[in-house]
Amino acid sequence: MDEHENRRSSYPLTIPDALLQSEAMQQACAARNFREIFRLVNRRTGTSHAAMAAAIGKMTSSRVSDVIRGVRGIRGQEVMERVADGFGIPGEMLGLPRRPWQGSPEDSVRPEASTYPDSADQKTSGALPIPRMGDSDEINIEYSDLRGDDFLSDSHDMLLVSVWIEGRKQLMAINRRSILAGTVGGVLQGVGISQVPVLESGSALKSASFPKLKDSQVDAAIEHLQDMWHALVRMDNLFGPRHALASVHQQLSILESLLEHVRGNQRHEVLGLASKYAESAAWLHEDSADMASAEKWTRQAMEWATESGDQLMVSWTLFRRSQQATTRKNAAQTISLAQSVQRNAAALTAPVRAAARQQEAHGYALDGDERACQQRLDEAHAFAASPDAKGDGRTGHGDFCTPSYIEIQRANCWLTMSRPDRAVPVFERALVELPDVYQRDRGLAQVRLSMAYAGIGEYDAAATEAASALQIARISGSTRTLNEAVSVANAIGVKCDSPAVANLITAVRSETEF
Incomplete structure (x- = not known):
């Protein structure tokens, strides 16, 4: 390894030379296509979004994800320079000043990379370690998923992996889990796990995501x-x-x-x-x-x-199944599953009891049983979670089931029973009291309030609430909220042509990020 390579490899996430010199990377850098640059680093080195963000600095893994998906871009030169330094990309490839690790121009003269023909019958000897970030660039792995992009999906277990070994490329079938350590290395290093699995010569795969730990x-x-x-x-x-x-x-x-x-x-x-x-x-x-x-x-x-014997968690999954039955508008299953949660009373916390009762109320709303629905919602208040909860689950399952959440569900039940006139005032009061931490819930409640306004003919108010919900949906990625906002826009668009409604229709039509 020459002086230039020594300097370059000292940076946080030095991508392999083979990737740096690939046509795809060179084209992406010349066009400053950071979406493609990030995608190449992620896919061809197996580096996680978190590790990429850490290498760049002052960036979160969610922003890396947004860049790869095309939701956000990289514009400022200071950020571009951090990307160049974090990945070890020479400045001239991105139209930037020479980076400090490149040294003087005289130091940058390097021999041209040799090219080697593919070898289908080349055999490996000894164990082949799966490289992690910072490994020598004499070994480069390219992943070729036969199913699609998400190589961590458990739908299929095998990948074809092009493995460069001393300049020669070999194709091997490898289990997805055997490359997992490469994608989560940053997390594992943080808890003292630095080893990675190996593939042994003559073996198609060595199953184990990482070795047995102390x-x-x-x-x-x-x-x-x-x-x-x-x-x-x-x-x-x-x-x-x-x-x-x-x-x-x-x-x-x-x-x-x-x-x-x-x-x-x-x-x-x-x-x-x-x-x-x-x-x-x-x-x-x-x-x-x-x-x-x-x-x-x-x-x-x-x-x-x-398997773990966690009866509270078993009950909570039954509650979730009941919620999914409500989405399918299956009243009988909604009620039955919510009642099955409550039968395991000894294992339940108060917020879980509240969640189960208000969920049972949704089943009665689907059945049109107003009295039973309202009774269960009233009972839920006796077990409601504290509104001071931080929304991080530390106080246990159901900590979101605060009094304001239960009232929002009461309003939802009124909507289910085709009583928007009863739903509107309940939504309005509950939204004022909803803790700020539940922003995603706020967006969904606002779009439901807009439905209720539309149901009583208050189209401007419906448009205002739907527009606010649409903004939250754009930020959060809540497709459910987005879909419902679009439904409201479609419904009121044929009823009213006021400026507020027109603005909502324009906002919906310009929505391209979902």
Whole structure:
């Protein structure tokens, strides 16, 4: 390794030379196409969004995700320079001044890279480590997913991997989980886990996401992931699924890997934590209007909770199944599942009791049973969570089920029973009292209020609330809220042509980020 390479490799996330010199990377850099640059680094090196953000500095993993999806861009020169330094990209490739690590122009003369033909019959000898960020660029791995982009999906287990070894490329079939450590290296290094799995010569795959850990390492990982879960719950409440879903799936991948090895009490702890993350994934998918994934992860959460013996979590997954039945407008299942939660009374906290009762009320609303619906909602208030909760789940399941949340559900039930006149004043009062931390819930409540206004012919008020909800949906990525805002716009657009309604229609038509 020459002097130039030594200087370049000292930066946080030095991408392999093979990637840097690839035509795709050179074209992306010449066009300052940071979306493509980020995508190449993420896909071809297996580096997580969190590790990329850490390398660049002053950037979050959610912003990296937004750049890759084209939601946001990179514009300021100072940010571009941080990207160049973080990834080890020479300044001239991005039209920037020479970077400090490049040295003087005389130092930059380097021999041209040699090219080698593909070799289909080349055999490897010894073990081949899966490189992590900072490894020598003499080994580069390119991932080729036969299914699509999401290589961490558990729908299919195999990837074709083009492995460059001393200048020669070989194609190998590798289990997704065996490359997981490369994508979560930043998190694992934080808890003292630095080893990665190896593929042995003559073997198609070596299953194990990472080797068996010491008890102290597992304990540290559990503590770290527990703190991460609380942060993700709060992030969801504040900003919605766009910012939380990718992180939840990353942590789930780590937990699934830990479950391959842990035993005894530690296994019960990991199972309990995994069930929480799975339930969070279910909710985030539901808010993203992906009900198939929501139901899949709810079932997985129930399985892990059952294995761990966590009766409270089992009950909570039944509550979530009841919510999903409400979305399908299945009154009988909504009521039955909510009642099954309440039968396990000894395991329930007060907020879970409140959540189950208000959920049962939704079933009665679907049935048109006004009296039973209102009775269950009144009962829920006796168990409501404190409005002072921070929205991070630290006080347990159902901490969102505050008095204002229950009243919002009362208003929703009035809408279900075709009584928008009763829903409007309840929504108006509850929104004033809703804690600020529940911004995503606020957006959904506002779009439902707009439906109620439309139902009583107050079209300007409906347009105002729908526009506000649309803004929250854009920020949070809540497809459910967006869809309902669009429905309101369509409904009132044929009834009224006032400026407020026209502005809402324009906002909906200009919406391109979902």
